Amino acid sequence: MTADVLTTLVHALAADSRLVDDVMASARAQSPESARLPPAESRRHVAALITAGCHAFPRAGEPGDADFADARRFGAEGAALGVPVGALLSAVHGGRSRILEIAITRGRAAGLPDDVLLQGLLRLDRYGNALERHVLDGYRTAERQLDLDRRAGRIRLLRHLLLGPDGNETGAELGRFGLTAEGRYHCVVSDAADPARVRGLEQAFARCGGVLAPVGGRLSGLTPRLPTLSGTSSLIVSTPPVPVKNAAAAYRLALAALQAARARRETGPHAVTELAGETALAEQPMLAGFLRDELLGALDPADDFHRDLAGTALAYLDRGQRLDLTAGSMHLHPNTVRYRLRRLHELTGFGAVGEQLTVLETVRWWWALWAWREAGPEAGLG
Numbered sequence: 001m002t003a004d005v006l007t008t009l010v011h012a013l014a015a016d017s018r019l020v021d022d023v024m025a026s027a028r029a030q031s032p033e034s035a036r037l038p039p040a041e042s043r044r045h046v047a048a049l050i051t052a053g054c055h056a057f058p059r060a061g062e063p064g065d066a067d068f069a070d071a072r073r074f075g076a077e078g079a080a081l082g083v084p085v086g087a088l089l090s091a092v093h094g095g096r097s098r099i100l101e102i103a104i105t106r107g108r109a110a111g112l113p114d115d116v117l118l119q120g121l122l123r124l125d126r127y128g129n130a131l132e133r134h135v136l137d138g139y140r141t142a143e144r145q146l147d148l149d150r151r152a153g154r155i156r157l158l159r160h161l162l163l164g165p166d167g168n169e170t171g172a173e174l175g176r177f178g179l180t181a182e183g184r185y186h187c188v189v190s191d192a193a194d195p196a197r198v199r200g201l202e203q204a205f206a207r208c209g210g211v212l213a214p215v216g217g218r219l220s221g222l223t224p225r226l227p228t229l230s231g232t233s234s235l236i237v238s239t240p241p242v243p244v245k246n247a248a249a250a251y252r253l254a255l256a257a258l259q260a261a262r263a264r265r266e267t268g269p270h271a272v273t274e275l276a277g278e279t280a281l282a283e284q285p286m287l288a289g290f291l292r293d294e295l296l297g298a299l300d301p302a303d304d305f306h307r308d309l310a311g312t313a314l315a316y317l318d319r320g321q322r323l324d325l326t327a328g329s330m331h332l333h334p335n336t337v338r339y340r341l342r343r344l345h346e347l348t349g350f351g352a353v354g355e356q357l358t359v360l361e362t363v364r365w366w367w368a369l370w371a372w373r374e375a376g377p378e379a380g381l382g
Helices: 002-015 017-030 039-056 065-080 085-109 114-146 148-163 171-176 195-206 244-263 272-282 285-296 304-318 323-330 334-348 359-375
Strands: 184-190 211-215 218-223 235-238 268-271
Touching: 002 085, 017 039, 017 085, 039 065, 039 085, 039 114, 065 085, 065 114, 065 195, 085 114, 148 171, 148 211, 148 218, 148 244, 184 244, 195 211, 195 218, 218 244, 235 244, 235 272, 244 272, 268 272, 272 359, 285 359, 304 323, 304 334, 304 359, 323 334
Parallel strands: 235 268
Antiparallel strands: 184 218, 184 235, 211 218
């Protein structure tokens, strides 16, 4: 019976999404360097490591190498994104400590005897030690593949150019990497994290005279021309060429465009000019919420039919308010599309079929619909 209680406790840990946020917060607080990584990636890693550990814990015997694949991947991606190994391990320590605290609290609340709880904690601690070794192994393997020593200079230069207040740099430092103070360069940002993809992109941009390296947890850089990147699954955003002195401003814009494109689940190469609307709208989340609640307050996020209405309206606006194109893209009969739009009009006042919205009205409705859909079924109104 005690073993069943312990197994139930471990399964509950694996299924608790709030635990992931709690552990992630502890890890990021323990390691400021790691805290610069994008929160979504950090959460993905923490969730994967907790799930793998909880699944391995109840099994008989010691966990094998296959149980630590996520740990090695975590270490490898940390190396690819330029996180110092000490900072990475500090984050692991912080998360590990928090897991132990939570396990003790929940074990006592479940009525586990002290000796059983102690044995469970010792096993959890042994697993944590093995996890750290595999994180380090993944980091060192990627480090050798990426040749991080030669990346260090590129990282220092790009951090100065892209994060610095004015982008000034000595001609000697720029010249060392093939850049000039008078040159104009595309600023590039990517969400690539897998070491092989990172290495491939760095090499592709180097062949074009570009300099690419991790900056603030994102693969970023400057390049005089863009390589052909057909078939890549990584998202890559680039600006038009700018002077070196404007590199920091271009980087902030490219990063905002990358985040907007990720929200729309885009992949492959994109110019910031292609993402102008999404980027501008993403910079005003409060206004998006106001529009969502004011225009779509009659819709219930938990109602599947209401979600169908919103999805159909978005497709309708994306296709120039063409009923035939909307029906074709959604594999629906035109009468189904017409009915859904009419119901949405009755509920919210959305433009009637055949009544063309102006450009600004289209923006308002599209933005409200997108924000409503992205909020998810669990979101409340207001």
